Amino acid sequence: MSRTSTILLLAPAMLLIGVAFLLPFLLLVLAGFWSQPPGSWIVDPTFTLKNYARIATDAYYVTAFARTIWLSLFTVAICLLLGFPVARWIASRRPLHSFLAITMLLPLVAGALLQTLGLVNLLSLLGVVNGALKSLGLIDSSIRFLGTELGILIGLVQAFLPLMVLPLATVLAKLPKELEQAAMSLGAPRLAVWRRVILPLSVPGILAGSVLVFCAALTSFVTPQVLGQGKIPTFATIAYQQAALVLDWPFASALAVSLLVILGVALVIFAGIRRFALRRHGVAT
């Protein structure tokens, strides 16, 4: 294929993604160092670190960032606990495995917002969960899920569990069944087989799933906004506030860049854990 035709084939996509997608990111980085006098809509493009100083020192933003991070970590942990048995079931070709695998795709295709709507009906004071618990006599007054961190956590797990299960199932499906059988036939107790064979070999899948869930939860917007009912500020909701309601564009940009930095640091840490775990267990990548 000639050089010209390659360029022509790639041009429309590169133009759209380059100009409409990557250029705005560049502008964000620049704008984060600009400022906007209070009450004015005119941006002052002289270099300043004011926005970042405000994010790092104002307790409101520090707490919101910290909350977003621990909510994401909890989401990863719960997804791992729920997702590992599911992934192993799917990978082990037990009955129903292909049905279970396809069902796992559902939350990814059904639309985040429509499922959040379902969650609101499920978790509201007069909702299904409270109704069921009351009719079972387990609680007297309704539990408040909406507008709390617990509600957001449930929403995040519901939305992102597939991101843990799918990569994990792919890795587990590739493990040769003979390894386990060999360990068992050589007399290893079940627990030892798990600790020394199954878990070390599934580390790449666990980490791949964790990275996906963590990044998705950290940047999630709809779930905290709707299930938190505006009472629980997380990164995405305060960034939206600044960008769309307060209209402080330089500050919103600085918030967005801070999130990218946190994501980058998280990815480096995950890569470090991966290298450490693989070396320790002597598993080749």
Add this chain to the structure above:
Amino acid sequence: MRRATNAVVMTVWALVVAVAYVVILAPIVVLIFSSFDGGEVFRFPPRSYSLRWYEAAIRSQEYRSSLGVSALLATVAALVSVVVGTLAAYALARGRFRGSEVVATILLAPLALPLIVWAIALLQIYAWLGISGSFPGLFIAHATITIPFSVRIMTANFSQLDPNLVAAAVSLGARPSVAFRRVTLPLVASGLVLSAAISFLVSFNDVIVSSFIAGARWITFPVRLYSELRSEGVDPITVAIGAAIVAVILILGLAGERLFKWSRQL
């Protein structure tokens, strides 16, 4: 003793799997279930069942317009996504050239970088350009987020294609354009359908980007639903339409799975 522990472990295992699927499916089940609620406000257990909200949905002019906007936008975005994405994927899969990995990374970037961060930037840029809330503005945003899906699916499709088939057609006298139309295209047809379906779905379901750049005139269905959810009052008509949308997605998804084995291409 050992058999007893095994049974306990297996039971706990199956229980966790069951809990996971209840968590995954409950919102969708409740959504469909509550759309048949006869009351004004959703309450569990429902006091009566009826189809009144579905009837109201069919009659309502506003809902028809927001669904129309969503459908139009998603159709146009999906068309552009498939055409532009397929061209790029063809170049990536066939022509080895310097920097092809960089090009692939750039084209797939919207899948890796957080859309919320992009939306914050877009909001401001669109305000400068004066295109926020306009159809072209929405279209550019939706095309940008859907193209990577087409690029990815079609690159996989083209690289699985045996180049000898096209070579054979050409050596038998077919012009390259004819060989492309009669040999290559039919072989990647299922990938094209999947790209179109995913692009349509991503555009139709998008709420993050659209709600940042939404205006008063072009309001998509998700943006409308989102503003209702934020103002703490969801119209039962919205619930009915939402349930219908989920049902349509499910049916089309299962049909696609049967016809094209989509889950193997993802």
